[in-house]
Amino acid sequence: MKERTIVKLENVSFKYDREWVVKDVNLEIEKGQFLGLVGPNGSGKSTLIKLMLGLVKPVEGSVQLFGKPLKQYDDWQEIGFVSQKANSFNSGFPATVIEVVKTGLVSRIGAFKFFNKKHKEKAMDALKIVGMEDYAYSNIGELSGGQQQRVFIARALVSDPGLLILDEPTVGVDAKHVTEFYELLARLNKEQGITLLMVTHDIGTITDHATHVVCMNKTVHFHGASEEYKEFSDEDMNQLYGHPVQQLTHNHDHHEVNHYD
Numbered sequence: 353m354k355e356r357t358i359v360k361l362e363n364v365s366f367k368y369d370r371e372w373v374v375k376d377v378n379l380e381i382e383k384g385q386f387l388g389l390v391g392p393n394g395s396g397k398s399t400l401i402k403l404m405l406g407l408v409k410p411v412e413g414s415v416q417l418f419g420k421p422l423k424q425y426d427d428w429q430e431i432g433f434v435s436q437k438a439n440s441f442n443s444g445f446p447a448t449v450i451e452v453v454k455t456g457l458v459s460r461i462g463a464f465k466f467f468n469k470k471h472k473e474k475a476m477d478a479l480k481i482v483g484m485e486d487y488a489y490s491n492i493g494e495l496s497g498g499q500q501q502r503v504f505i506a507r508a509l510v511s512d513p514g515l516l517i518l519d520e521p522t523v524g525v526d527a528k529h530v531t532e533f534y535e536l537l538a539r540l541n542k543e544q545g546i547t548l549l550m551v552t553h554d555i556g557t558i559t560d561h562a563t564h565v566v567c568m569n570k571t572v573h574f575h576g577a578s579e580e581y582k583e584f585s586d587e588d589m590n591q592l593y594g595h596p597v598q599q600l601t602h603n604h605d606h607h608e609v610n611h612y613d
């Protein structure tokens with residue numbers, strides 16, 4: 353295993369019931385990559401994330417994190433996770449933005465210790481990185497979906513993770529703000545050196561921002577640089593998705609439009 357390998361899955365298979373939902377997955381994520389994970393609905397993307405986070409155990413195969421078998425791995429502060437449903441606080445939720453961000457430090461300081469000035473500074477620094485420092489004392493429920501999602505990224509950043517995993521983070525983010533959101537992720541990757549793994553349905557946009565793409569449908573059908581992924585043919589894509597995935601080319605850019613039911 354290379355020193356820079358952060359996640360390593362070897363021959364991983366998993367089923368909840370009778371049917372395999374993940375089958376023979378071999379995948380390595382290396383330090384510094386921004387990896388987009390794409391695939392049709394129900395293709396096992398979220399389950400793969402759960403396998404990486406130890407939330408479910410492989411039926412076959414093995415998972416290693418930061419060079420350690422999952423069983424021995426215990427430095428969970430190194431991994432930040434932002435889920436699909438993170439941005440769903442309603443307007444009555446009684447917490448300020450900075451309070452939400454500070455909860456990201458709980459595993460570091462222990463649930464019953466008090467937050468001190470240093471922790472507040474850490475939370476403010478994380479809010480600055482995501483461009484939300486002006487909202488520190490706003491109520492979390494009053495923010496838009498995109499703003500809430502930035503706050504959840506800040507919460508994941510306070511423990512200085514080496515790897516940030518995002519499961520469809522742009523769901524609920526206003527279309528106008530999706531590009532800005534990708535730019536923020538690219539900045540975290542380039543400037544903060546955080547390795548990113550992002551599950552998305554947005555196959556057109558992800559290739560413009562991610563360094564690498566994994567395309568799965570139970571097993572991995574493609575894993576390579578984003579540039580190479582753009583060469584993945586329409587026919588390959590249609591076969592994988594089981595229905596036409598129309599590809600649109602705008603100038604040099606290459607965008608795909610998904611036709612989901």
Ligand SMILES: Nc1ncnc2c1ncn2[C@@H]1O[C@H](COP(=O)(O)OP(=O)(O)OP(=O)(O)O)[C@@H](O)[C@H]1O
Nearest residue numbers: 368369373391392393394395396397398399400553
């Ligand atoms: N807790 C569960 N119990 C039983 N089956 C499950 C469970 N979670 C997911 N599944 C099934 O496992 C398969 C893979 O689901 P998963 O959520 O991993 O796919 P996905 O690619 O993330 O899907 P989507 O893009 O629609 O979010 C699906 O058939 C799903 O119905």
